[in-house]
Amino acid sequence: MASALTEKLSRLVKQVRGQARITESNVQDMLREVRMALLEADVALPVVRDFIARVKDKALGQEVVGSLTPGQALVGIIHRELAATMGEGVADLNLAVQPPAVILMAGLQGAGKTTTTAKLAKWLIERRKKKVLTVSGDVYRPAAIEQLRTVTKQAGAEWFPSTPDQKPLDIARAALDYARKHYVDVLIVDTAGRLAIDEAMMQEIRALHAELKPVETLFVVDAMQGQDAVNTARAFKEALPLTGIVLTKLDGDSRGGAALSVRAVAGAPIKFAGVSEKIDGLELFDAERHAGRILGMGDIVALVEQVTAGVDLQQAQKLAAKVKSGGFDLEDFLEQIRQMKKMGGLSSLLDKLPTQIAAKAGEADLDRAEKDIRRKEGIICAMTPEERRRPEIIKASRKRRIAAGAGVQVQEVNRLLKEFEQMQAMMKKMKGGGLMKMMKRLGG
Ligand code: GDP
Numbered sequence: 001m002a003s004a005l006t007e008k009l010s011r012l013v014k015q016v017r018g019q020a021r022i023t024e025s026n027v028q029d030m031l032r033e034v035r036m037a038l039l040e041a042d043v044a045l046p047v048v049r050d051f052i053a054r055v056k057d058k059a060l061g062q063e064v065v066g067s068l069t070p071g072q073a074l075v076g077i078i079h080r081e082l083a084a085t086m087g088e089g090v091a092d093l094n095l096a097v098q099p100p101a102v103i104l105m106a107g108l109q110g111a112g113k114t115t116t117t118a119k120l121a122k123w124l125i126e127r128r129k130k131k132v133l134t135v136s137g138d139v140y141r142p143a144a145i146e147q148l149r150t151v152t153k154q155a156g157a158e159w160f161p162s163t164p165d166q167k168p169l170d171i172a173r174a175a176l177d178y179a180r181k182h183y184v185d186v187l188i189v190d191t192a193g194r195l196a197i198d199e200a201m202m203q204e205i206r207a208l209h210a211e212l213k214p215v216e217t218l219f220v221v222d223a224m225q226g227q228d229a230v231n232t233a234r235a236f237k238e239a240l241p242l243t244g245i246v247l248t249k250l251d252g253d254s255r256g257g258a259a260l261s262v263r264a265v266a267g268a269p270i271k272f273a274g275v276s277e278k279i280d281g282l283e284l285f286d287a288e289r290h291a292g293r294i295l296g297m298g299d300i301v302a303l304v305e306q307v308t309a310g311v312d313l314q315q316a317q318k319l320a321a322k323v324k325s326g327g328f329d330l331e332d333f334l335e336q337i338r339q340m341k342k343m344g345g346l347s348s349l350l351d352k353l354p355t356q357i358a359a360k361a362g363e364a365d366l367d368r369a370e371k372d373i374r375r376k377e378g379i380i381c382a383m384t385p386e387e388r389r390r391p392e393i394i395k396a397s398r399k400r401r402i403a404a405g406a407g408v409q410v411q412e413v414n415r416l417l418k419e420f421e422q423m424q425a426m427m428k429k430m431k432g433g434g435l436m437k438m439m440k441r442l443g444g
Contacts, residue, residue, distance in 0.1 A: 041257030042226035082291035091269035107220035109193030112248035118151035119282035248274030
């Protein structure tokens, strides 16, 4: 889905190139694609309609500045508007009250309340240096109380015992009392969930809210729930003054479109994102990044520009043909390295990719990779044209000469030759399609 939308958008970006302003006709196709993409990403229909109308409103008649085309400008507007719909910047927790600050967790069973309670405890201990106590008000499932005890221990927080024969309100009072007496900074109250919304549950959590007067009432919702998340959010908003949303299971397959709908319906900022089952899998929600995820495009505009500006298409075609015929040599290898440099190096390309992909490559790795590329370029440059075309003639004495010329050890020359051999084999397998496919996808 991600690449499908990316592909469509880049094609449409091309179509509207060369026109001076954004008009009804040149954005219609793009908006249709975006609409489809949002629906596929599980954003609720009224939210999609509203969103598209706002984008259109902002975009129409807008002069296109600088080197941007209307299509590119529109992608920018869509991205910004998506981020704005989900919240501006990063919304932190409000803990500026007389301690203990109470956080009430609300949501359906299975949404991730208990897990998030422990994750949040850990986050507060580590990032905010708080003394944290957790308590479970889920007296309907003994296993739930036990689960909270286990994960709280993992989080390094304190756990307040409760038993199934107690009333949730009594548990809450006792925990609050304990927290006051023991100088706890934050008390997190996990509550019972049901598989579906029911009135008894809503009444119970309303009573808990009245008793505890929490500074934060967090609605925990499973991002993979898709459309259902909207109904759940509506019901909880009607029952409780929500102060924030935690969107869990964003590491799953879902495109996270629920974020848009839930934000709109619950009328509260998304404060955290659950990104793994593990206790440290909680992040402050970043609307900007999530917008990129929903569109699955990273900063596609910049990427399209960079790639089309830097790469000579003819050169790429020539290269592809060579690979196909098995004639890929060190000269071509060098050419590839140079193309990469023209495009601004690895790190600048990486910046433009969707965050999940980019996150896989760390800064240090990149730095090393860039240095490595420069060294390789140096080694190939130290070879004669004959050697570049027929690397098999490079034996010991030639290797020594090349190493000296490039200012490296002979082992490095060996390593490069070996790598080249492997690459050659790999490229033969790709039958020359890989690079061309990439170019096409990026709209070059
Ligand atoms: P509760 O019934 O609302 O308390 O939900 P739980 O905390 O028991 O979570 C239900 C399931 O979802 C458990 O298996 C959790 O491990 C899992 N879970 C919760 N949050 C996340 C998350 O952010 N990512 C993933 N992959 N799993 C999560």
